[in-house]
Amino acid sequence: MIKGKALARRLDHVGIVVRDINASLPYYIDVLRMTVSSELLLDDGSARVAYLEIGDTSLQLLQPLKPGPLADFLDQHGEGLHHICLQVDDISNAVAELSESGTVDAIRQGGRGDRVSFISATPNGVPIELSERAPA
Amino acid sequence: MIKGKALARRLDHVGIVVRDINASLPYYIDVLRMTVSSELLLDDGSARVAYLEIGDTSLQLLQPLKPGPLADFLDQHGEGLHHICLQVDDISNAVAELSESGTVDAIRQGGRGDRVSFISATPNGVPIELSERAPA
Numbered sequence: 001m002i003k004g005k006a007l008a009r010r011l012d013h014v015g016i017v018v019r020d021i022n023a024s025l026p027y028y029i030d031v032l033r034m035t036v037s038s039e040l041l042l043d044d045g046s047a048r049v050a051y052l053e054i055g056d057t058s059l060q061l062l063q064p065l066k067p068g069p070l071a072d073f074l075d076q077h078g079e080g081l082h083h084i085c086l087q088v089d090d091i092s093n094a095v096a097e098l099s100e101s102g103t104v105d106a107i108r109q110g111g112r113g114d115r116v117s118f119i120s121a122t123p124n125g126v127p128i129e130l131s132e133r134a135p136a
Numbered sequence: 137m138i139k140g141k142a143l144a145r146r147l148d149h150v151g152i153v154v155r156d157i158n159a160s161l162p163y164y165i166d167v168l169r170m171t172v173s174s175e176l177l178l179d180d181g182s183a184r185v186a187y188l189e190i191g192d193t194s195l196q197l198l199q200p201l202k203p204g205p206l207a208d209f210l211d212q213h214g215e216g217l218h219h220i221c222l223q224v225d226d227i228s229n230a231v232a233e234l235s236e237s238g239t240v241d242a243i244r245q246g247g248r249g250d251r252v253s254f255i256s257a258t259p260n261g262v263p264i265e266l267s268e269r270a271p272a
């Protein structure tokens with residue numbers, strides 16, 4: 001569903017930091033009976049990722065594999081909700097626009113080949129990632 | 137989209153605890169250009185709520201109005217991501233089924249007249265609410 005002027009067309013995923021994906025997946029698969037749509041390693045090797053389908057969005061389980069922001073989050077907060085990711089049609093345009101009202105990271109390669117960027121000035125303590133999907 | 141055997145058909149909303157909805161809304165409305173689909177008070181008067189549309193789901197801003205679990209969350213964690221809510225077709229069935237593998241709260245009245253229940257034994261520190269939508 002594309003809203004006339006909305007910046008994002010869809011909630012791409014909700015990011016959840018976990019200690020061990022293998023230990024976490026059975027609850028989502030066996031109890032909630034969700035389907036894993038993909039599993040991958042981030043390009044920089046910093047995390048193992050699994051996507052679980054729910055409606056037109058996904059839950060993204062993130063297991064940190066080496067020191068960095070995700071491992072820091074796990075140390076400080078324990079497992080839990082980490083960020084939301086909004087799908088935009090053109091991330092270059094979205095980043096240019098949002099740069100006027102806050103701090104937006106450089107565009108980089110995300111999971112599944114998408115182009116992504118994090119909004120650093122997070123409203124309400126909610127880290128927001130923007131994602132432009134890779135061509136199918 | 138209904139998956140063959142999935143417990144939930146859709147991510148109903150992502151709950152975000154905020155200190156002051158009036159202070160939070162402008163970012164979502166003016167910067168992300170999201171639309172408020174409804175605003176309400178919870179029946180027990182414990183929180184003010186605003187729903188922001190995104191694809192087939194919503195962000196739910198929750199402003200605690202009196203002492204309780206939401207106010208405790210705000211005190212302990214500050215503003216931020218609080219829970220996810222999964223829409224089920226029949227909450228009585230879902231609660232009966234999940235009671236076999238964990239602790240599920242009694243069904244009560246949620247926002248927008250929905251029937252809701254929280255899974256208390258939260259996997260990965262993620263509170264999961266179940267919701268059966270009220271008839272339109």
